[in-house]
Amino acid sequence: MTGNNPQRLDDKVAIITGAGGGIGGATARLFLDLGASVMLTDRDAPKLDEAAHRLSSDRCTTAVADSSDDAAMAGVVDSTLDRFGKLDIMVANAGTEGVLKPVDQLSHDEFEQVLRVNVLGVWVAIKLAARHMKSSGSGAIVALSSVAGAVGFPGMAAYSASKHAVFGLVKTRWKCRSSARRAEPAAVDWASPRSVRRRSGSGRASCGSASP
Numbered sequence: 001m002t003g004n005n006p007q008r009l010d011d012k013v014a015i016i017t018g019a020g021g022g023i024g025g026a027t028a029r030l031f032l033d034l035g036a037s038v039m040l041t042d043r044d045a046p047k048l049d050e051a052a053h054r055l056s057s058d059r060c061t062t063a064v065a066d067s068s069d070d071a072a073m074a075g076v077v078d079s080t081l082d083r084f085g086k087l088d089i090m091v092a093n094a095g096t097e098g099v100l101k102p103v104d105q106l107s108h109d110e111f112e113q114v115l116r117v118n119v120l121g122v123w124v125a126i127k128l129a130a131r132h133m134k135s136s137g138s139g140a141i142v143a144l145s146s147v148a149g150a151v152g153f154p155g156m157a158a159y160s161a162s163k164h165a166v167f168g169l170v171k172t173r174w175k176c177r178s179s180a181r182r183a184e185p186a187a188v189d190w191a192s193p194r195s196v197r198r199r200s201g202s203g204r205a206s207c208g209s210a211s212p
C-alpha cells in the first residue's frame with residue numbers, strides 16, 4: 001500500500017556519512033522508518049557502533065571510514081553494493097566546525113582540517129555516488145551545508161568558507177546535470193540546517209532548513 005507514496009523510501013539504499021552524529025543518526029532513523037536500507041559510515045567507530053545499536057535494524061549496517069579518504073569511501077560503496085545490491089541515495093553529512101578562532105589566529109592545519117572534512121569529504125561522496133548512479137541510471141545526492149554557507153560568522157572562517165564551498169559543489173553538479181539535458185540521472189539537492197536541537201542518546205534531531 002506504500003508503493004505510490006513519494007514520501008516512502010521502500011527498497012531504496014542509502015549511504016549516510018557522519019552517521020555517528022546527531023543529524024546523521026536522525027537521518028538514518030527517518031530513512032529506516034520510511035523503508036530504506038542504510039549504510040552508516042563515520043570515522044569514529046564507537047559513535048558508529050552506538051548509532052547502530054540505537055537504530056537496531058537488520059536494514060542497517062556500518063563501515064568505519066574517513067569521508068575524505070577516496071579509497072576508504074570507495075570501499076564503503078563496495079560494501080554497500082555487496083550487502084544491499086545497489087545504491088540510490090548518498091547523504092554527504094559528515095562535517096566539523098573545527099576550532100573557533102579569529103581568522104588571523106588559525107593555524108594552517110586547523111584551517112586545512114575543516115576544508116578536508118567539509119569540502120574534500122563532500123566532493124568524494126558526490127564523485128563516488130555520481131559515478132555509480134550514472135551507470136545505474138538513477139539516484140539522489142544530498143549534501144549538508146549550513147547557514148554559514150550563505151553568511152559569515154565571527155570566528156568561523158574555515159567552517160563558513162567550507163560550507164560556502166558545499167553550495168558551489170552542489171550547484172556545479174546541478175549545472176552538469178542540466179547542461180547534459182538530464183542525461184545524468186543523479187538528482188542533486190542541498191540542505192542547510194539552521195538550528196538543530198539534539199536529544200542526547202535518542203538519535204532524534206529537529207532542524208530548520210534554509211536555501212541561499
Ligand SMILES: NC(=O)c1ccc[n+]([C@@H]2O[C@H](COP(=O)([O-])OP(=O)(O)OC[C@H]3O[C@@H](n4cnc5c(N)ncnc54)[C@H](O)[C@@H]3O)[C@@H](O)[C@H]2O)c1
Nearest residue numbers: 018020021022023042043044066067093094095146193196
Ligand atoms: N547541528 C547543527 O546545528 C548544524 C547546523 C548547520 C549545519 N550542520 C551540518 O550538518 C552536518 C551534521 O552535523 P551534526 O550536528 O550532526 O554534527 P555532529 O558533530 O553531531 O556529527 C558529525 C559526525 O561526522 C563525523 N565526522 C567528522 N569528520 C569525519 C570524517 N572525516 N569522516 C567521517 N566522519 C566524520 C563525526 O565523527 C560525527 O559523528 C555537518 O556537516 C554540519 O556541519 C549542522
